[in-house]
Amino acid sequence: MQVNWREIPAARNSYAVLGAACEATGWHLYPVTQPEADVTCYSLNSISERRYRDEIAGADCITVAGGPHATACWREVAAYADYVVVGEGEYTLPRLLAGIEAGKVGQIPGVATRDGYEPVKSSVRLDAYPPFSEVQGYVEISRGCPFACGYCQTPQMFGHGMRHRSIDEITRYSNRYGQARFVSPNAFAYGSDGIHPRFDKIEHLLRKLSHKIFFGTFPGEVRPEFICGESLDLVTRYCTNTRLHFGAQSGSDAILARLHRGHTAEEAIHAAELCHDAGITPVVDFIVGFPFETDADQRETVSAMQEVARKGRIHVHRFIPLPGTPLAGTRARSLLSETEKVCGDLALGGRLTGSWNDHEIRFFRRCLK
Template structure:
């Protein structure tokens, strides 16, 4: 049976991980620019799904869809795709391919037009390589204990953090000169995500040879995890001169409603620690949140100004994502002064991202089928 992977740039890391998982079960994914026999696999997010929906529906082959959007909207996607992998794919996708090849019903964790039975497993990272022939970033942690209202991560991967072992990380990191990681919070490695174990982070960093990039895309950190002790680990072991973390709002009232689990003061402290230690802070913000007042939006603008005095801000306009608590909310308009200030900062090279076009935000991220 020929198994094809539809080339979609935003899913490159999913391709690396799932190609390795399928290879372990004897299935080799062939990268293609169109659906081909016998099976074609798609990994989709909530922006690009609309670009491939008609292609999948009209494909003259068996189609499998997975990723953040199909996982959250599996009933809808099952109307045009033959199979939908819901959630993690390392175990489910090879099991589905075997079922197709042998003419059996799909395993749990796969939705079809006929129905859906949830998966009965959780992926152990050490049981599946982060990549094989197709290289990708090394995923060191999966899951997040926080429940940010706009975020799909805890809904896809759960709130219990699972970590790849240091030996396995070092094994795959040895194939890189520049080592980068996928994680919801790099400083949370080896911990429950709330109570940090920086001793374990140091053990990880000490085990690696090469230029280590830690706490920067695609493995950012959270602002409350930034301390002198955690920054010292970057300075002692890593090559990056930037630290990337999310503020999201300059209003504590909004942060509470988002269930972010940190305060504005945590963000300010993190920015100041970066500045004092010669690191450039790169800070994410979301504007147009549905329940922010004019004063809340102005507070965010003030925090953006503060950040850009020492570093850079990455700005996005709120988009409700399926499967999240804010999925049915609508973004509020930006104040004219917000658009004016953000435009001026962008012209000065102080901010990046997009507060007008969602696609810029999502087309720089990767998904996990």
């Protein structure tokens, strides 16, 4: 039985991770640009799902869909895909493929069909699976997030408890190539509970890496309250990157509290100042157009963006109500004309990237960087 992987730009690291997990059990995922026999697998986010829904429904082969959108909306996706992998796929996908080949799929925990779904009862232990094999990917060092930001799918898919790959396993794969890059919901939370940093463990990790290290950059950003003299010293001493990427998300404390972000606007601005003073360029995420954002809230965000732009760079995008999140089903509010003008001016001046109007830029341009 041939198993194919539908090439989707935003799912390249998922291909590396799941390709490695399948390879360990004897399955090779062949990259394809259209569905092919016998089985074709898809990883879908909430933007790409619109592009591939009809293709999957009309495919002349067995189709398997997973990813954040499929996890949040498994009933919807199961209406046009044969099987839906809900949540983590390292264990579930190879087990499903074995069932398909044997013609006896049955009820596999973590796999949804039109007939229903039984959830898994455990989480993936990262050390049990390689981060990549023949398809190079970033090394995922941590999974899960203790925070519950209203717009974010991460805790919905991976849980609120943080899990970490061991230093020996991270080193084993990171040192295979000339650069070490990582995936994490918060790189500065490595080795910790996600709330109280363990910089000693991060230093132990960085000391064991032998090539160029990029730590705290996309797709392994950090949180602003974890940026301090100690964490910045680790970056300047051990790492190659001269930028640090973190999320402020709003300049309004009222919005941040309602989102359950766990930090203030002042902390985010202070983090940018600390980076600048340490000779590191802060690259700071902001979201505009939250459904409960007042004009005053939006102006506070614009003011914070302007303040941060004096110290570094801004990455901005329009709010998207992602399924499976507390804000699913809401609608983005309109932007003030002054907000659009400031974003445009900062972009023209080379201080801002992203898009405050086009949702797809968030998922398709940035993932290719």
